[in-house]
Amino acid sequence: MMAHSRHLALPLFSLRFVHIWRRNLLVWRKLALPSMLGNLADPMLYMLGFGYGLGRMLPSMSGTTYIAFLAAGTVCSSIMMSASFEAMYSGFSRMHVQKTWDAIMNAPVTLDDVLFGEAMWTASKSLLSGVAVLIVATALGLTDSWLALWTLPIMFVTGLAFASLGLIMTALSPSYDFFMYYFTLFITPTMLLSDVFFPADQLPPLLQDAGAFLPLSHAVALVRPLMHHTVPGNIALHVGVLALYAGAGFYIALVLTRRRLLR
Amino acid sequence: MNAALHNPPASSHGNPGYADICLEVRGLRKSYGSQEVVAGIDLTLRRGECFGLLGPNGAGKTTTLRLCLGLTDPDGGSITMLGHPVPLAAREARVRIGVVPQTDNLDPDFTARENLLVYGRYFGLSVARMRERIPALLEFAGLSNRADDNIKSLSGGMKRRLTLARALINDPDLIFLDEPTTGLDPQARHLIWERLRQLVGQGKTILLTTHFMDEAERLCHRLAIMDHGRMIVDGSPRELVATHIEPQVVEVYGDGAEAWASERGTQLSERCEQTGETVFCYAHDVEPLLQELEQQPQLRYLHRPANLEDVFLRLTGRDLRD
Incomplete structure (x- = not known):
């Protein structure tokens, strides 16, 4: 019983997470180019392909072109994808395949530090994806607002939210195959319900309601106005939902990972 | 260094x-x-x-x-x-x-x-x-x-x-x-x-x-x-060998080792154990055992002092653990 209650303890945060963050940065630096290409090619191609191809046939959308509409969605979805891949595939490699976390925990570092380091790293890396899309969007003239700089902290919190959700899956996963379920059953619906490719108000009311619970829709609700020179409404609500996903998700991931590794 | x-x-x-x-x-x-x-x-x-x-x-x-x-x-x-x-x-x-x-x-x-x-x-x-x-x-x-x-x-x-x-x-x-x-x-x-x-x-x-x-x-x-x-x-290690096992071991292999052990080996040694085709005979004095084995050309044997492995096998048994 004692062991179980300790697994439920609140996270103990410390600056030691920086060691894990730096370890991952050192690996990333070695593979930066292919990693960036891999992370960026997909969202960029969709943005340009749909944006210009489909965009020609569409009227302007609440004052902007379709590709400008899509750019904001792509910033957010690229963060979601990058964070999910990092937290799940890379995280699982480090936890289960390479046993990197085990090695770290033999040093004076706790699992809480390791997981927090992973979440912070994942959010940082996904921020980079979001920023890269933002830079391309700016270069294409799809945003010209200084308000867009406010998207940076929002991207980070969004990355943290998807890092936490991904780490929950990692804690539960028996193998890499398991992550396919998450992508098919959660990430893909999220993409379609969260205002990324088309306005969510085009959807039946039930699906609109479902979308309102998804973290990505709240990220888009903040990022899109900011990229289009508008201060978003309901800032506290949207930031709050993202922070809740990040915080509660992290706690759940931590409890599950403790149960898996510290048994 | x-x-x-x-x-x-x-x-x-x-x-x-x-x-x-x-x-x-x-x-x-x-x-x-x-x-x-x-x-x-x-x-x-x-x-x-x-x-x-x-x-x-x-x-x-x-x-x-x-x-x-x-x-x-x-x-x-x-x-x-x-x-x-x-x-x-x-x-x-x-x-x-x-x-x-x-x-x-x-x-x-x-x-x-x-x-x-x-x-x-x-x-x-x-x-x-x-x-x-x-x-x-x-x-x-x-x-x-x-x-x-x-x-x-x-x-x-x-x-x-x-x-x-x-x-x-x-x-x-x-x-x-x-x-x-x-x-x-x-x-x-x-x-x-x-x-x-x-x-x-x-x-x-x-x-x-x-x-x-x-x-x-x-x-x-x-x-x-x-x-x-x-x-x-x-x-x-020395204490364990001294305390838990007879000091001398003779390992016997070859055709009929098993039959020989049940007939003669057990009489001439304090303890006989078998693993696969090898018989391990433990004793303080192995001279009679060695003399007997000289008469058995079909058997090969190895005489050595007891070691930690003998202690280990004695205490944990010879069954496989998986």
Whole structure:
């Protein structure tokens, strides 16, 4: 019983997470180019392909072109994808395949530090994806607002939210195959319900309601106005939902990972 | 040896919290489901001692190490490591601990040098300290000329040595080694043994698990044999052999060894045991046995003094453990 209650303890945060963050940065630096290409090619191609191809046939959308509409969605979805891949595939490699976390925990570092380091790293890396899309969007003239700089902290919190959700899956996963379920059953619906490719108000009311619970829709609700020179409404609500996903998700991931590794 | 590698324990970090006892374990228990994996263990490790934990697979050796490191919570008992209560202050205790795990978990994306550097950061070591320490550790591991090679290009023995060097990055007082030479060829094993002896010579305290009896016999001042979560015996290798087994062994093989054993072997020795096609005859005086065997040309035999493996097999049985 004692062991179980300790697994439920609140996270103990410390600056030691920086060691894990730096370890991952050192690996990333070695593979930066292919990693960036891999992370960026997909969202960029969709943005340009749909944006210009489909965009020609569409009227302007609440004052902007379709590709400008899509750019904001792509910033957010690229963060979601990058964070999910990092937290799940890379995280699982480090936890289960390479046993990197085990090695770290033999040093004076706790699992809480390791997981927090992973979440912070994942959010940082996904921020980079979001920023890269933002830079391309700016270069294409799809945003010209200084308000867009406010998207940076929002991207980070969004990355943290998807890092936490991904780490929950990692804690539960028996193998890499398991992550396919998450992508098919959660990430893909999220993409379609969260205002990324088309306005969510085009959807039946039930699906609109479902979308309102998804973290990505709240990220888009903040990022899109900011990229289009508008201060978003309901800032506290949207930031709050993202922070809740990040915080509660992290706690759940931590409890599950403790149960898996510290048994 | 390079002076930078080792700071004498007395001068550098005399934790006043513990004097001569590095590790004290009392009544340690741990169950998984209905299976009690560690079933009440007592263990005391003195500074400068090399202690071996022997046992068949599944005896509870690795779980005992994990409990001591604070990586899992015990169901009962107490652990004090380097003056810190575990698991409560396990993290603080691990500041002065080195660990060589059973399976290599070096960072495959890094070079040998980077592995040491990144690991040193987990201990909060300064860049200056590591700049001094890492070349010395690479030399200790015999990897100075492979420092900037990727881990993937190193042999099993090299990786093992690097793992040992990594465990020394913080100049630990107490080193845990979980089956340090499993899977290595004889040359690589001897090199690891030599390094471990050096460390003991420097006053480091070592706790190692192994199922190689020769390893335990060579390295350990004291050892315990564990089975089914309990320590069956402990003592120096010599004491264990002297106390728990007849001093002479004759191994008999060949056609009809089994029939011979049941007829003559059991009469001429104090104890006869059979594993596969080999009969092991134990006795204080084996002369009559050897004379008898001279008359049996179809049988081959080997006369040798009893060793730790004989003790081990006697105490844990000859059945396979998987």
